[in-house]
Amino acid sequence: MDRSLRTALFSCILLLSLCVPSSLSQTCSSYTFSSNQVFSSCSDLPVLSSFLYWNYHPSNRTADIAFRKSGASTANWYVWSLNPSGQQMMGSQALLAFHNTSSLPTAYTTSIDSMSPSMQQSNLSFQVSNLRAEYTSGDMIIFATLQLDDRLLSTNQVWQEGPMSGATFTAHSMDSANKASVGTINFETGTTVAGTARSSSKKNVHGVLNAVSWGVLMPMGIIIARYLKVFEVANPAWFYLHAACQSSAYIIGVAGWGTGLKLGSDSPGIKYSKHRNIGITLFCFATLQVFALLLRPKPDHKYRLYWNIYHHSIGYATIALSIVNIYEGFDILDPEKKWKKIYTGIIIFLGAVAALLEVFTWIIVIRRKKTASFDKHANGTNGTNGYSA
Secondary structure (H helix, E strand, O other): OOHHHHHHHHHHHHHHHHHOOHHHHOOHHHOOOOOOOOOOEEEEOOOOOEEEEEEEEOOOOEEEEEEEEOOOOOOEEEEEEEOOOOOOOOOOEEEEEEEOOOOOEEEEEEEOOOOOOOOOOOOOOOOEEEEEEEEEOOEEEEEEEEEOOHHHHEEEEEEEEEEEEOOEEOOOOOOHHHHOOEEEEEOOOOEEEEOOOOOOHHHHHHHHHHHHHHHHHHHHHHHHHHHHHHOHHHOOHHHHHHHHHHHHHHHHHHHHHHHHHHHHHOOOOOOOHHHHHHHHHHHHHHHHHHHHHHOOOOOOOOOHHHHHHHHHHHHHHHHHHHHHHHHHHHHHHOOOHHHHHHHHHHHHHHHHHHHHHHHHHHHHHHHHHHHHHHHHHHHHHHOHHHHOO
16 A cells, blocks of 8 residues: 555544544543442443443442543533332432532432432432542542442432523433433342333323313303303203213323322322312312202292302312313423423413403393393383383
8 A cells, every 4th residue: 555545544543533522432440440440340421422330249238330421511411320110210219419609529329309409409208328529531420338228239220410590500401312211230149231211102192081081071061051051042952062071181180180080099109289289179179060960959049049059160170180281291291392382272262262261251141131121121111110100
């Protein structure tokens, strides 16, 4: 090979090596810690340029671990955690590292117990010692010693990263890499397996059923009952439409409520207390409305007024709680933003229709009262009383 050609080829290779990010060529086994600490097991985690190292001590069931994030930003937070309840952030027992307000790397333990965790320091379900963070050459490293039990020897691991705003921890991205930062680890055998984020198909079914029933059909049923009955031509059809709409909403809503109970039983340790409590309240209110239909007095009954107050109060409370809980569900499920916007658009549309019908029906009612008053006055003037002294 010509010498000039060899020189050019060597220059190209050198240039390419400089252009390729070091994180792409790194492996856990090629890394040397600044403290010359050696680990018997390590794993190249599949996403977020992260690596895990550990030594397992079977005599006392402890594991010395090091979690390393390559190319770490000083403006981000980083988490590595164990989660026996599933491959997800909720329920994770986490080690958190970040740069504090003094620009020093800091680490502490935090339990992820909600979709909007405070990320404040808290105890974990297992003991952690020798916890510290180190930032060197663009790498954030968390060191710790974990006290393991039977459920933690082989369990799920979750790692994550997100931005900070001053001293505030803000939500991480929902990119594909962030969603796939889960897997399993076996401290005894020294193996890890990449995982995938838990399928949300059941959650999607739960969300769709409840959004359609409580969030769309129920408000439509109330609109039908409140406004169509003003039109004489719609009587008694409005009542059957109202009953059909609300009955359908109740049946679909109970199915959605049942899927929610199933999701809860399949996810021990994960609680969405507010969403759950509102859901139980909605089921109770809707069931009361079903019984109210069976006990509905005739229009001229002396208790009909009290029944109307009860029926309307529970109905409007159900709609208000339904909308609140659907948005709670959106925050939990965290679907594409377009779905939340679509539902918001539906609610705005139904609200606008209700507002227009409210004005229109009040005009009709007022005109009827004026007509009735005029007819009564006319009958009083021209009738028998009109000829009296």
